[in-house]
Amino acid sequence: MDILKFFFHLFILFPVIYTSEDYCQNSWCSENNILIRFPFQLEVDGDPRPYCGYPGFKLSCTNDGKTVLTLPYSGVFYVRKINYLEHHIQVYDPHRCLPNRLLSLNLSGSPFVTELLTNYTVLSCSTPNMLGSQFTLDCLSNSTHFVSAIPSLSFTNSLPQSCYIIRNFSVPVASSYPEFFLNNFSEDLELTWSSPDCRYCELQDRMCGFESRNNNQVRCFSNQQTGHSQHSLMISRIIILSIGGAMMCGIGIGCVTWFKRRRRTISAEPSIDITITRMRMGLDESTIESFGKVVLGESRRLPGVGHNDGTGCCSICLSEYNSKDIIRCIPECKHCFHAHCIDEWLRMNATCPVCRNSPFPSHSLLQISS
Structure with missing residues (x-):
């Protein structure tokens, strides 16, 4: 049982350990919501892949599936849109009062800035x-x-x-014309970032990411490389599942074989014991031969009470007696049977097959019935 538990845990945990490699997936807070990918990363407790997002670009989700950007000195904003090509993120106040937030807006400590201030x-x-x-x-x-x-x-x-x-105070706006101010001031705040610069990758329809875990340099990855990683990961999972399944099947077959052998052993032991017991309970040959034998004549009469009608049959083989059949009778109870039937019986049993009484040795001689 301990071996089965060991292989079970190995089978379950090994794919999880393997899939926590350098593979970074796209994320969403809800279906048809904002796509979250590098340099942004969805913040998850205990996430073992900090290299999948750039520092300062953590996003989170609300219970109802909204995407959240938290600025160190200005608090929580909801994200309406992210433009990865132009490096723009459009946010709004959860309480629908952006002017109140702008009165104390402080973008220090974050990678985001505003393009225009008025x-x-x-x-x-x-x-x-x-x-x-x-x-x-x-x-x-x-x-x-x-x-x-x-x-x-x-x-x-x-x-x-x-x-x-x-x-x-200075207000970030999307246009230098004052008439555009009201829409920006009352609805959304548009922020931008300069680092990391992934616009070159976006223009070529390629993915942006860290060169390695050990530095903050970014480079472009082709979608073919990403597809190859996904394909390789899928193949690896299939191989791992196949190996694990084969191991489990092997263990199962071994267990079934062991139980079958054990069952045969247990089943065989009582048979041997019963055979030995029966052999020990039967009569010896000299005692059996001491019981009288009769060769039936034409009348097929048997010695003893109730056997003189000539219609009897052997209680062991249930066959009718015929003339010239050799009959052996047990002297104690006078029950008669075919000699070969009762001889075999008495070798295994020390009692009469009809009345179950134990016979006593007799030295009757062979007789011929008329």
Whole structure:
């Protein structure tokens, strides 16, 4: 049993150990979701393959299948789109209030930057749209205070008495034109990265990855190499499963053979014992020969009570008696049988086959019945 357990664990664990080699797979948080591949990597507890993603490009998943980017000093953002060719990642605020996040946005400690920055002044007024060039930030406003943003270049120091400045800050935008600001400011934040630079690989429709585990240099891998790795991995798995299956079959056949031999041995031992016991319980030849024998005449009458009608049969072979048959009778109970039948019986048994009484030796002589 211990041997079976050993081979079972070897069979189960060996493919797992093998498949944890340098092979990096694409990932998704849910079906038809954002493709996650180098330089990004899906963060999994105890992941033995840190070389499958570039440092700082870890992503995670929510319980409902959303892709998450966590910035060290700005917290959690949900990912809407990743453009691997242009090195863009488009994120949004889980609470749908991007302006609030931008007020404290800090990208230090991450590999991401913004392409364009525009200075804005955030105002709070008691009445909406006090200035013509301002944009109302609904998620920061309430029934008594209306928060707005205005490009700092358009801002003048003459403010209505009902307004005051909250703060000045730089906002990442996708265009240098202020009229495009509102969509970027209220919906998504677009970030980019410069390292690792995989655009050359993407242009050639090739995969990007580390040259080896020991350095951070990246190079391009052809899709054929990736396909070859998958094919080799599949072949290796098939070989391992075949070897494991053959080993298990061999063990099973060996066990079945051992049980069959053991069963034969156990079955044979009682037979020998019974045979020996029976041989020891039978009568010896001299005792058997001491019992009288009769040669039946034409009337086929047998000695003893109840055997004179001439229609009897041997209780051992169940054949009718015929004239000139040699009959042997047990002297104790007077039961008669064919001589060859009762002789064989008494060699194995020391009792009469009819009444089961034990006969006593007799020295009757051979008689001829009329």
